Amino acid sequence: MNHLKIVSEKPTMKKHLMCSYCGAITISSGGTEFCSNCELTVKDTKTKLISLNHTLITSLDTINGFYKNNKFSDADDLYLNILKDTDDPLFLYTYAIFLIKYSNFKLSKVSYDKEGFMEDNANYRTASWKIYGNARMFLYNCIERIEKNQEIHPLQKRFAVFLSMMKLGNIRSASIELEKIKGIENGQTYNYAKIILDSAIKNYDQIIIGSENFLSNTPYPQNVIYYLAFALFKNGKIRESIKLSQFMNKNYPNLKYIELIKTIEKTTALD
Numbered sequence: 001m002n003h004l005k006i007v008s009e010k011p012t013m014k015k016h017l018m019c020s021y022c023g024a025i026t027i028s029s030g031g032t033e034f035c036s037n038c039e040l041t042v043k044d045t046k047t048k049l050i051s052l053n054h055t056l057i058t059s060l061d062t063i064n065g066f067y068k069n070n071k072f073s074d075a076d077d078l079y080l081n082i083l084k085d086t087d088d089p090l091f092l093y094t095y096a097i098f099l100i101k102y103s104n105f106k107l108s109k110v111s112y113d114k115e116g117f118m119e120d121n122a123n124y125r126t127a128s129w130k131i132y133g134n135a136r137m138f139l140y141n142c143i144e145r146i147e148k149n150q151e152i153h154p155l156q157k158r159f160a161v162f163l164s165m166m167k168l169g170n171i172r173s174a175s176i177e178l179e180k181i182k183g184i185e186n187g188q189t190y191n192y193a194k195i196i197l198d199s200a201i202k203n204y205d206q207i208i209i210g211s212e213n214f215l216s217n218t219p220y221p222q223n224v225i226y227y228l229a230f231a232l233f234k235n236g237k238i239r240e241s242i243k244l245s246q247f248m249n250k251n252y253p254n255l256k257y258i259e260l261i262k263t264i265e266k267t268t269a270l271d
């Protein structure tokens with residue numbers, strides 16, 4: 001299957017949707033869509049969300065601004081304020097995602113070219129592990145509170161528990177959740193979740209099959225193409241993977257495509 005040809009020939013709406021939990025923007029072709037950052041379901045535009053809760057959306061916007069400029073500590077303070085004001089457990093999940101990024105940021109400061117005993121490095125590493133430990137705690141907390149919550153739709157509930165289990169690296173529990181999702185809705189959410197799980201267990205052939213099934217329909221979730229490009233790369237189809245990522249980044253700009261292209265280029269340069 002010529003994936004790039006199919007993707008480039010699909011009619012696109014390019015609707016900008018905002019995640020009401022993490023504030024990230026996802027450029028959608030109009031169907032069921034998953035957040036480009038936290039992967040929860042997204043369905044509303046920023047304008048619509050602002051009309052529903054102006055204060056929250058402004059805070060999420062500010063957090064994203066801080067985060068893009070590596071001001072993690074400022075973003076952290078603001079996120080904690082949001083948590084104080086809400087009972088919705090899904091915010092615990094997106095806060096944990098934020099903490100994982102914060103932890104990675106601290107770790108990225110570790111440098112191996114320093115002389116001496118590298119006390120700075122030890123401090124960054126300790127800080128990184130501490131933040132990561134907090135992220136795991138919030139994920140467990142989220143799962144516990146979701147189960148008690150009566151307001152969240154059962155499908156959204158199972159999908160959020162699935163995503164939390166995936167972030168915790170608990171593949172066994174995530175597989176059980178995947179079956180529960182299938183029992184509620186054997187459709188887009190299940191198929192998308194299956195691709196996430198296949199990616200974690202390095203089942204790249206299955207990701208390609210799953211993505212191709214999505215591509216036979218219009219519209220399809222944009223994130224699927226990222227998983228497809230990643231699986232093509234892992235299966236040695238380097239040229240196709242880069243071309244697809246470049247096309248997607250041009251039409252649906254997202255840092256994850258730039259990072260994937262960089263990873264592919266680094267790997268192929270080593271060969």
Ligand SMILES: [Zn+2]
Nearest residue numbers: 019022035038
């Ligand atoms: Zn999100």
